[in-house]
Amino acid sequence: MDRKEITIALAGNPNSGKTTVFNNLTGARQQVGNWPGVTVERKEGRHNYLGYNIRVVDLPGVYSLTAYAPDEVIARNFIVDQKPDAVVDIIDASNLERNLYLTVQIMEMGVPLIIALNMMDMAEAKSHKIDIKALAQETGAPVVPMVASRNQGTEELLREIIKLTDTDSSNPFRMYYGQEIENEITKLEEIISKNHPSNKYPPRWLAIKLLEEDEEILKKFQEADDCLTKRS
Ligand SMILES: Nc1nc2c(ncn2[C@@H]2O[C@H](COP(=O)(O)OP(=O)(O)O)[C@@H](O)[C@H]2O)c(=O)[nH]1
Ligand SMILES: [Mg+2]
Structure with a gap:
């Protein structure tokens, strides 16, 4: 059977659980190398799901997408040059506000976005109550609660990836600057x-x-x- 190939990029702050999500998605099917011209590690893997061959690219962990740090330039160039079918932004739910800074920067690039709200166990331990519906409404992105270290939410994330790439919608979000x-x-x-x-x-x-x-x-x-x- 011919599978439809789609590319997704994993973005997120360092320690948000990006590598854990990457491993959950790709298992042993991984290739490790470097990004061209720099010694920043580049990991790519694959996952077959329903009729799809999903190529998963792990972007460097970053706090923003400015031009000042090589990691940040790699991440944003991948998003604009390669135009992945979706960017999965992995957020540490127990540090929501800090993590959403990067989310807004990704949204401004107008790419199809899914928010993986990881570390829900940590958020619960801190008694943080997150209004997931409101977050999805405000950002215009599907939000998937996850505990990646227990492999929870992987299936839901895959479903949202397929749903989003099938509807082929770019994120219409506009930050209002006054x-x-x-x-x-x-x-x-x-x-x-x-x-x-x-x-x-x-x-x-x-x-x-x-x-x-x-x-x-x-x-x-x-x-x-x-x-x-x-x-x-
Ligand atoms: N409690 C908890 N720990 C997690 C979760 N996801 C990942 N971790 C742990 O957080 C640490 C950082 O994860 P890692 O995937 O390396 O983050 P990365 O820097 O974004 O690639 C590791 O020790 C993971 O086992 C989660 O949902 N809950
Ligand atoms: Mg990592």
Whole structure:
């Protein structure tokens, strides 16, 4: 039987349980190497589920997706360049607020996202009550509670992965930055869409990165000798 191949990327803060989830998903079917040009470990594995051959890529553990750390650049370049069918963001439920910082950054890239709410046992031990429905509503992403160290939630995660890639929906989430900044984002977005219609990066994400003076993105525009980086 021909299986449909899909690629998912595992993202998350260090110690959120990424490797544990990766192992639960891929078992012994793993390949370990390095990301090109750097000594950061790259792990990839596979899992056959229903009619799907799911390729699972473990991204470096990061707290954000800026241009300042090689790990973060690897993670975000994989997401924009390889366009995985879904990004699974693994969150430590017992440190929800800190972990959601990365979640928002992934959401801003407009990729299909699933939130794996891991370490539910730790959250319960700390008596944290998490409104899973509200989290799903606010983020527009399916939320799967998990205890990866006990292999709990793996099946549910697989189901959500298939469901999401079948419906082929990018995350419509928009972080609202206040009217003044939104006006500037809109202006930049229009210029970007007009001058770089084929750019693989989402225009809104590029506009936000330009306003943040993200070094990597500024460099890309400078190399293109672009009007966007010329100061008046
Ligand atoms: N209590 C608890 N521990 C977990 C859970 N998932 C992973 N761990 C443990 O947390 C530690 C870090 O997990 P690891 O998968 O290496 O995290 P990574 O840095 O994100 O790859 C390990 O000791 C895991 O056994 C969980 O759901 N509950
Ligand atoms: Mg790890």
